[in-house]
Amino acid sequence: MKIETKYHGLIEVLEEEVIRFPNGLPGFLEEKEFAVIPFSEDGTFFILQSVQTPDLGFVLTNPFTFYPEYDFNLENQAVNALELDSAEDVTVYTVLTMVDPFHLTTANLQAPVVINVKKKLGKQVILTGSPYQTKHNLFPEAIAK
Known part of the structure; x- marks a missing residue:
């Protein structure tokens, strides 16, 4: 199926690759279907693109790339x-807040996007009682200079 996207224009997305978010995303409860689209050639950044709303796309990354010590437990409800059924079925992303200049970009580690890649189900999980916040510097070494 063809979808209009925020960053890539009109693209083809396989229907079986669409991730369903039964409860939507916080602040976007009516948005239930998204595609994860590569955003950088090196596989570091992705777009979580709404299938219904072209202007709704979130920049994502794998948090473990930038924060190797990142760790959390999913509550039973999630x-x-x-x-x-298995930890191998899980992919975790973090939503980025893009800033110009890019080295000031932050990651929301308090609300990871968790996807069951086998069943194509997703949920943005709000971690409670964790040390993580909504704005962690993606490149702290660049800010320290």
Whole structure:
């Protein structure tokens, strides 16, 4: 199927690759279907693109690339909602707040996007009681200079 996107224009997305978010995303509860589209050639950045709304696309990255010590436990409710059977079925992303200059970009580690890649189900999980915040510097070494 063809979808109009925020960053890539009109693209072809395989229907079986569409991720369903049964409860939408916080602030976008009516948005239930998204595609994860590569945004950088090196595979570091992605776009979580709404299938219905062309202007709704979030820049994502794998948090473990930038924060190797990042760790959290999914509550049973999230495990059930995502119909998870195995940790191998999980992909985790973090939503970025893009800033110009780029080295000031931040990652929301408090609300990771968790996807069951086997069943194509997604949920943005709000971590409670964790040390993570909504704005962690993606490149802290660049800011320290």
